[in-house]
Amino acid sequence: MNMNIIETTGLGKRYGGTWALRECTLAIPPGHVAALVGPNGAGKTTLLNLAVGLAAPSAGAVTVLGGLAAGSPAALDGIAFVAQDAPLYKNLSAADMLHLTRNLNRRFDRSYAETRLAELGIPLSRKAGKLSGGQQAQLALTLALARRPRLLVLDEPVAMLDPVARHDFMAIVLTAMADDGVSIVLSSHVLAELERVADYLILLSRGRVQVAGEVDDLLASHRLLTGPAAVADRYTERPVVHVRRAETQAHLLVRAAADDPVPPGWEAHPVGLEELALAYLREPGAAALPGPVRGRHAEPSEVAK
Amino acid sequence: MTALTTPARPGHGTGLRPLPWRRMAWVTWRQHRIALAGVAALLGALALYLWFTGLQIHRDWTAAVACHPASSGACGALVGYFISDWQPAQMIAVVLQAVPALIGAFIGAPVLAREMETGTFRYAWTQGFGRSRWTLAKLVPLAVVMAAAAGAFSVLSSWYYQPFLAGRPSFGGSPVPLDAAVFDLRGVAFAAWTLAAFAIGALAGMLIRRVVPAIAATLAAYTGLALAAGLYLREHYMTPLLVKNANAPGSAWILSQQWYAKGGQPVSQSVLGQVLQQGAPQLGGGKGGIPQQDPTVNQYLVQHGYTLWTTYQPGSRFWPFQWIEGGWLLALSVLLIAATVWLVRRRAA
Numbered sequence: 001m002n003m004n005i006i007e008t009t010g011l012g013k014r015y016g017g018t019w020a021l022r023e024c025t026l027a028i029p030p031g032h033v034a035a036l037v038g039p040n041g042a043g044k045t046t047l048l049n050l051a052v053g054l055a056a057p058s059a060g061a062v063t064v065l066g067g068l069a070a071g072s073p074a075a076l077d078g079i080a081f082v083a084q085d086a087p088l089y090k091n092l093s094a095a096d097m098l099h100l101t102r103n104l105n106r107r108f109d110r111s112y113a114e115t116r117l118a119e120l121g122i123p124l125s126r127k128a129g130k131l132s133g134g135q136q137a138q139l140a141l142t143l144a145l146a147r148r149p150r151l152l153v154l155d156e157p158v159a160m161l162d163p164v165a166r167h168d169f170m171a172i173v174l175t176a177m178a179d180d181g182v183s184i185v186l187s188s189h190v191l192a193e194l195e196r197v198a199d200y201l202i203l204l205s206r207g208r209v210q211v212a213g214e215v216d217d218l219l220a221s222h223r224l225l226t227g228p229a230a231v232a233d234r235y236t237e238r239p240v241v242h243v244r245r246a247e248t249q250a251h252l253l254v255r256a257a258a259d260d261p262v263p264p265g266w267e268a269h270p271v272g273l274e275e276l277a278l279a280y281l282r283e284p285g286a287a288a289l290p291g292p293v294r295g296r297h298a299e300p301s302e303v304a305k
Numbered sequence: 306m307t308a309l310t311t312p313a314r315p316g317h318g319t320g321l322r323p324l325p326w327r328r329m330a331w332v333t334w335r336q337h338r339i340a341l342a343g344v345a346a347l348l349g350a351l352a353l354y355l356w357f358t359g360l361q362i363h364r365d366w367t368a369a370v371a372c373h374p375a376s377s378g379a380c381g382a383l384v385g386y387f388i389s390d391w392q393p394a395q396m397i398a399v400v401l402q403a404v405p406a407l408i409g410a411f412i413g414a415p416v417l418a419r420e421m422e423t424g425t426f427r428y429a430w431t432q433g434f435g436r437s438r439w440t441l442a443k444l445v446p447l448a449v450v451m452a453a454a455a456g457a458f459s460v461l462s463s464w465y466y467q468p469f470l471a472g473r474p475s476f477g478g479s480p481v482p483l484d485a486a487v488f489d490l491r492g493v494a495f496a497a498w499t500l501a502a503f504a505i506g507a508l509a510g511m512l513i514r515r516v517v518p519a520i521a522a523t524l525a526a527y528t529g530l531a532l533a534a535g536l537y538l539r540e541h542y543m544t545p546l547l548v549k550n551a552n553a554p555g556s557a558w559i560l561s562q563q564w565y566a567k568g569g570q571p572v573s574q575s576v577l578g579q580v581l582q583q584g585a586p587q588l589g590g591g592k593g594g595i596p597q598q599d600p601t602v603n604q605y606l607v608q609h610g611y612t613l614w615t616t617y618q619p620g621s622r623f624w625p626f627q628w629i630e631g632g633w634l635l636a637l638s639v640l641l642i643a644a645t646v647w648l649v650r651r652r653a654a
Contacts (some may be wrong), residue, residue, distance in 0.1 A: 036463040052431050053430075053431070054427060054430060054431065072434070073321045073323065073435055073592070074321045076431060076432065076433050076434075077321060077433045078437060079425070080431075080432070081431040083424065083427035085429075087423060087425045087427050087428050088428065089336065089425055089428075090423070092335070092336075099331070099335075100332055100335065101432065103331055103332050103434075104328065104329075104332065104429075104432035104434040104439075104470070105324070105433035105434070106321075106324060106433050106434060107433075119619055140428075147432075147433070209497040217479065230476065235446070263539070299478060
């Protein structure tokens with residue numbers, strides 16, 4: 001049975017004459033912290049808005065929680081969304097926000113919410129507008145998690161936070177994931193943060209999906225080759241994603257398995273998530289080539305230079 | 306597909322029973338109680354003024370009409386005092402006319418505009434309640450409360466204006482019941498206009514998505530609609546009556562008057578002015594026309610073969626007109642609120 005937490009086929013969204021997202025086909029399986037990465041304007045927020053039902057598709061379809069129409073009552077019931085900048089009613093107190101969210105949802109774990117806010121040192125009587133940026137983000141996250149969702153969607157959750165608040169925020173997200181099995185989809189352009197938390201990566205560029213897959217699979221299927229710059233252009237054994245030259249040496253990110261034979265004169269290294277993401281982001285042209293992810297198996301796209 | 310909480314629901318759980326409406330009662334109250342308090346304060350202050358001033362008006366009016374014999378000089382003086390004392394008190398109509406517009410602009414417009422402007426709609430519309438029902442659960446109770454408050458208030462303003470209306474025609478210069486200045490402050494019209502103003506505000510807020518421009522647009526749209534109704538629409542609610550030679554009842558709302566010559570052709574004011582100047586110069590008249598609403602002048606012209614035709618709406622049509630106006634305003638409000646909900650449904654974030 002289809003259990004994908006978000007599944008899109010040919011999904012597109014047009015604002016006026018410009019496509020914010022187009023021909024987006026992907027399937028995010030449950031049980032992951034899925035990171036949606038891409039430069040500004042890549043369509044991250046658009047994709048998330050479509051998934052939570054705030055926006056309606058201009059083309060294609062999007063389903064959530066195993067086949068529910070995005071934005072349907074059952075989908076709203078199972079998905080908690082924290083929008084960018086964590087919008088809260090500034091003139092309501094934290095307690096009022098709790099009560100509000102409780103009234104607007106079928107489930108609300110009040111004791112969880114109150115315990116969490118107490119741990120975070122957020123006074124219930126304080127108005128949301130008077131909380132610091134980090135506290136507002138934490139309050140919004142607490143409200144979302146207290147709904148006991150099956151899917152938590154976070155749009156740029158840590159963009160406005162300082163490093164400590166960022167760390168605390170992600171710690172709670174990971175706890176929710178570990179304790180309650182909440183699936184998480186978050187967008188971010190803070191790559192360093194994702195390396196620590198994400199185990200599923202979706203790379204968006206110019207409104208299209210460039211890469212999608214489990215982080216472990218992606219890392220296992222990519223290698224960084226270091227060799228003489230002079231012969232870098234002659235390397236053709238495997239598809240090259242990105243070439244980085246440093247004086248006499250060249251670093252090639254190639255699609256190759258760990259047991260792949262290394263050509264003579266080259267040295268192979270495993271690649272990190274941040275490095276992998278950066279390499280793809282630097283080659284947005286690769287997105288123009290056919291085939292990001294088509295199936296459920298998160299095979300990285302066939303990208304060639 | 307097992308984690309949805311409602312039992313006995315296999316498949317996709319699309320049959321989830323919606324959350325009960327009463328859940329929204331607290332939400333709407335908590336988020337709009339300051340606005341409601343503002344309306345209560347505004348209407349309360351105006352009501353106090355109407356009440357205290359109205360008591361004095363009614364006292365003086367009772368004294369004036371109780372005076373006997375009515376034709377005596379002393380009674381005439383009493384009526385004169387009443388008119389000169391209380392003529393300015395009718396000017397409160399200008400303030401009262403603004404009340405629905407203010408409610409529409411400052412209560413109706415921000416309901417959705419503020420959500421859009423601050424981005425909180427991203428929170429509200431992704432909760433389990435659902436955005437269409439959320440919108441309805443906010444707009445309908447607020448609209449009903451505003452209309453009810455205005456309805457209660459208009460009982461007071463009806464009472465306040467009663468002496469001026471009942472006093473016609475002996476208290477010259479008073480309005481007739483269908484006059485634009487007072488018609489929509491009384492009966493059901495005041496509540497209906499308040500409802501319409503609120504609905505205009507809600508739709509403007511959703512269309513414009515910013516609070517201050519939405520307030521301005523609401524004030525402009527409401528004023529336009531109120532002027533159109535008062536100046537053009539209202540006189541067509543029912544076919545006007547036609548009467549010869551200034552025999553319209555005192556409470557009639559005069560729409561037009563025209564003199565006709567013996568042959569049946571219309572006569573212009575300047576021709577009548579010349580007729581009057583030549584035949585009876587003591588009555589006035591000249592190139593500019595004749596004195597209006599002067600019984601002696603009218604009598605003179607009628608005696609000389611001219612006929613005055615007057616179209617008017619009788620004061621007895623006050624309630625039919627009230628229901629007609631209330632009816633179309635209610636229909637308009639329902640349409641506007643439906644349009645607002647439709648916009649919320651289809652609006653792409």
